Amino acid sequence: QSALTQPASVSGSPGQSITISCTGTKSDVGGYTLVSWFQQHPGKAPKLVIYEVTKRPSGVSNRFSGSKSGNTASLTISGLQAEDEAAYYCCSYTGRDVVFGGGTKVTVL
Amino acid sequence: QVQLVESGGGVVQPGRSLRLSCAASGFTFSSYVMHWVRQAPGGGLEWVAVISPDETNKYYADSVKGRFTISRDNSKNTLYLQMNSLRAEDTAVYYCVRDRSSWYYIFDYWGQGALVTVSS
DSSP states (O other): OOOBBOOSEEEEOTTOOEEEEEEOOTTTGGGOSOEEEEEEOTTSOOEEEEBTTTBOOTTSOTTEEEEEETTEEEEEEOSOOGGGOEEEEEEEEOSSSEEEBOOEEEEEO | OOEEEEEOOEEEOTTOOEEEEEEEESSOGGGSOEEEEEEOTTOOEEEEEEEOTTSSOEEEOTTTTTTEEEEEETTTTEEEEEEOSOOGGGOEEEEEEEESSSSSOOEEEEOOOEEEEEOO
């Protein structure tokens, strides 16, 4: 299956809110409430920040929120902070395995 | 706390083999579905393989099917990835990943990764 589509980059100023989109098909994003989002700082392992579209793991800031509409999922980071500068990846269950997005580089201006 | 520590990475020639290990601690390893996920240099994430807690079910990405084998030793709390017939395109950081959901591919803990470089 093809990778999910994410914007290559998104930027925002400290304190602002940004939203990253993740577009798939009815066979993945649109077909299941099993979309996850990962944050990855350079040289580090990915970290789960959202799972099952809207759920936050214990210890993840409530500034991170997720949503989905049709075949597109979204990650919103509110009150943007310098430490949020990282790459973000979405992924979706496909019924057989999982497919990832190409990643979005978030820059804090 | 949950810890996953990979080892066994390195430089290997095309066509040769390599085995990765992942030592797990801080949770009941034998109760969890486990995965390998890789990331090419400067690239995105790619799921590689999954194994059930009792090792009876294993599935692979098409890109590695027939060349890679996932296994586990629950008595040693260790996950393995045997990689044969390696190709240049297998060059990547390989992550050992825990699944919190049992077969719904929700990756909640990741190891620090092991770099595999396939080059002559």
